[in-house]
Amino acid sequence: MQTPIIEIKNLSSGYEEDVLILKDVNLTIYPNQITTILGTSGCGKTTLLKHLIGLLTPLEGELIVLGKNLAQIDENEMNSILRKMGVLFQNGALLNSISVAENIAIPLEQHTSLSKDLIEHLIRIKLELVGLSHAYHLLPSELSGGMRKRAALARALALDPQILFADEPSAGLDPVTTAALDHLLISLQKQLGMTVVVVTHEVNSIRRIADRVVYLDNGQILFSGTLDEALQSPLPQLQSFFS
Amino acid sequence: MEPYSFELPETLDFHSAESVYRPLQMLISGEKPPSAIVLDFKRVKSLDSAGAAVVDRLQKIAEQKNITLIRQNLAESISQTLQLFQLQEQQSTKKEEKPLFLEKVGDTGFSLLHSLGNLVLLLSNMMYWSFIAFFKPGLRRKDEVIHQSLNIGANALGIVGLISFLIGFVLALQSAAQLQLYGANIYVADLVALAMISEMGPLITAIMVAGRSGSAIAAEIATMQVSEEIDALKVMGIDPLPYLVVPKVYAITMTLPLLTMFANALGIMGGMLIGYTYLDIEILPFYNEVLSVLRYKEVFISLLKSFVFAWIIIVTGTYFGFKVKGGAEGVGRVTTASVVFSIFWVIVADSIIGLLFYFR
Ligand SMILES: Nc1ncnc2c1ncn2[C@@H]1O[C@H](COP(=O)(O)OP(=O)(O)O)[C@@H](O)[C@H]1O
Numbered sequence: 147m148q149t150p151i152i153e154i155k156n157l158s159s160g161y162e163e164d165v166l167i168l169k170d171v172n173l174t175i176y177p178n179q180i181t182t183i184l185g186t187s188g189c190g191k192t193t194l195l196k197h198l199i200g201l202l203t204p205l206e207g208e209l210i211v212l213g214k215n216l217a218q219i220d221e222n223e224m225n226s227i228l229r230k231m232g233v234l235f236q237n238g239a240l241l242n243s244i245s246v247a248e249n250i251a252i253p254l255e256q257h258t259s260l261s262k263d264l265i266e267h268l269i270r271i272k273l274e275l276v277g278l279s280h281a282y283h284l285l286p287s288e289l290s291g292g293m294r295k296r297a298a299l300a301r302a303l304a305l306d307p308q309i310l311f312a313d314e315p316s317a318g319l320d321p322v323t324t325a326a327l328d329h330l331l332i333s334l335q336k337q338l339g340m341t342v343v344v345v346t347h348e349v350n351s352i353r354r355i356a357d358r359v360v361y362l363d364n365g366q367i368l369f370s371g372t373l374d375e376a377l378q379s380p381l382p383q384l385q386s387f388f389s
Numbered sequence: 390m391e392p393y394s395f396e397l398p399e400t401l402d403f404h405s406a407e408s409v410y411r412p413l414q415m416l417i418s419g420e421k422p423p424s425a426i427v428l429d430f431k432r433v434k435s436l437d438s439a440g441a442a443v444v445d446r447l448q449k450i451a452e453q454k455n456i457t458l459i460r461q462n463l464a465e466s467i468s469q470t471l472q473l474f475q476l477q478e479q480q481s482t483k484k485e486e487k488p489l490f491l492e493k494v495g496d497t498g499f500s501l502l503h504s505l506g507n508l509v510l511l512l513s514n515m516m517y518w519s520f521i522a523f524f525k526p527g528l529r530r531k532d533e534v535i536h537q538s539l540n541i542g543a544n545a546l547g548i549v550g551l552i553s554f555l556i557g558f559v560l561a562l563q564s565a566a567q568l569q570l571y572g573a574n575i576y577v578a579d580l581v582a583l584a585m586i587s588e589m590g591p592l593i594t595a596i597m598v599a600g601r602s603g604s605a606i607a608a609e610i611a612t613m614q615v616s617e618e619i620d621a622l623k624v625m626g627i628d629p630l631p632y633l634v635v636p637k638v639y640a641i642t643m644t645l646p647l648l649t650m651f652a653n654a655l656g657i658m659g660g661m662l663i664g665y666t667y668l669d670i671e672i673l674p675f676y677n678e679v680l681s682v683l684r685y686k687e688v689f690i691s692l693l694k695s696f697v698f699a700w701i702i703i704v705t706g707t708y709f710g711f712k713v714k715g716g717a718e719g720v721g722r723v724t725t726a727s728v729v730f731s732i733f734w735v736i737v738a739d740s741i742i743g744l745l746f747y748f749r
């Protein structure tokens with residue numbers, strides 16, 4: 147078996163002292179795979195992602211990302227881990243006062259010393275990957291919801307992250323664009339060896355892309371395994387999900 | 390001429406991209422570029438999007454100068470990555486055309502005229518609905534008039550009172566020394582009373598309310614606009630003007646004159662304090678002097694001004710609130726614009742009314 151890229155051990159956490167949102171979560175994510183996380187809304191998927199990118203600290207348990215225990219590293223090490231991650235937030239989280247291109251330029255200017263024309267070229271490449279070539283000069287408020295999601299994905303992909311976290315990337319997208327996005331994720335995983343963690347509800351999409359499936363239920367991991375195992379699982383929740 | 394050959398490094402990624410791109414780009418756009426450049430991928434083991442961007446970008450600028458770019462010893466996996474990150478679409482090279490000076494003047498004039506038209510339209514709509522909704526309270530949001538009156542009027546009493554008191558105080562202080570020279574001490578009462586009631590009271594109150602409540606009105610409406618709440622109201626069959634705006638119109642039209650009278654009174658008290666401490670004028674003579682100099686005209690002008698200012702504040706707030714574009718950042722923009730604009734027009738209106746009544 148490969149060495150894991152992310153390990154979650156006995157993670158318990160919540161926003162308020164007495165209300166646990168995640169209860170004793172154990173999960174291993176392997177490199178160069180696409181892991182999909184599913185579960186009913188409000189079950190804690192976004193909360194789990196926020197722990198993995200260091201935005202929330204657990205009440206109990208350990209998080210080991212890229213070989214580092216997040217609780218034991220200093221800011222510099224955390225930054226170098228963050229540099230290798232791309233995050234697509236659930237609501238996109240584009241900066242609204244600057245154009246789409248400027249949004250994507252932020253990580254490129256922050257973390258590389260590339261010249262202006264290469265950065266511009268890269269922005270165009272990333273926008274074309276998500277099918278938004280024409281949105282270069284537009285402001286986020288001039289895009290539709292699904293377009294904003296894709297622009298945010300382009301920003302998350304700016305630096306070819308080792309790990310891509312995507313929180314419901316295809317919510318609000320049409321089936322055609324969803325399929326194109328799925329193929330993009332697969333190509334990135336194949337050609338750059340990217341590890342992809344996607345929260346999604348699209349059954350078709352899961353069937354297309356998932357190497358592994360994780361089912362979160364009320365803050366606990368109900369199921370974790372390969373796609374085939376998930377499809378054949380006798381668990382009623384999974385069966386009703388895939389039928 | 391011999392084709393120029395360039396051996397690419399083992400990893401062509403975000404770190405090495407610039408050092409590969411810069412010399413080749415200079416070569417291509419330089420004085421005597423070779424007719425062909427060979428990019429040798431022999432050593433390349435890994436390539437990411439930055440590396441692909443270098444190759445793709447060099448290809449594009451080489452094409453423009455009729456230079457052939459040859460890729461040699463390309464491994465299958467590298468070639469696939471290059472393909473994934475290759476720009477398909479023709480980069481739009483068209484520059485935005487700069488409009489001519491006269492065109493700009495024309496455009497600005499037109500859009501000003503357009504805004505003015507919208508403003509007048511909004512004003513007449515607001516007058517219409519203020520009239521209609523008076524008889525049909527069902528059109529208005531429940532309890533909103535009282536709520537808004539408290540917000541705009543009662544909650545502003547403290548700050549408006551304090552500032553007016555200080556203004557009256559300062560007015561008296563500045564003139565006291567001059568008046569003392571001529572032994573005309575008692576006239577400080579006339580001066581403060583007239584200045585406060587016909588000028589400073591209405592103006593200061595309006596500026597305070599424009600900053601406090603005009604901005605709040607613009608921000609509230611703009612926020613509702615960008616979050617589609619206004620659209621939701623319309624779909625539910627509710628006209629936002631009588632529902633949201635008219636209660637504010639009633640509230641500000643009632644409370645601004647009251648606030649102004651309050652401000653006048655406190656301003657005169659500020660003057661009284663100086664009169665008492667600095668010019669040895671007892672309270673009662675000061676009071677009598679104030680009453681003797683005031684005519685109906687001053688009080689009427691004070692009320693008239695505050696009424697006009699109230700409408701300027703509410704109309705600009707509403708106008709900018711509905712005019713918002715973009716998301717949350719648009720709200721900040723229109724809020725600022727509404728305050729600046731309403732204070733400007735309050736002062737313009739103040740001058741106009743002053744000219745009408747005092748110009749001889
Ligand atoms: N910032 C917050 N403060 C308090 N509770 C929160 C916060 N964010 C989410 N929650 C709660 O945590 C639970 C899980 O939320 P979330 O992780 O966003 O669910 P989802 O699986 O839909 O992404 C929900 O019950 C939600 O109410």
Ligand SMILES: [Mg+2]
Pocket residue numbers: 191192193236313
């Ligand atoms: Mg969520």
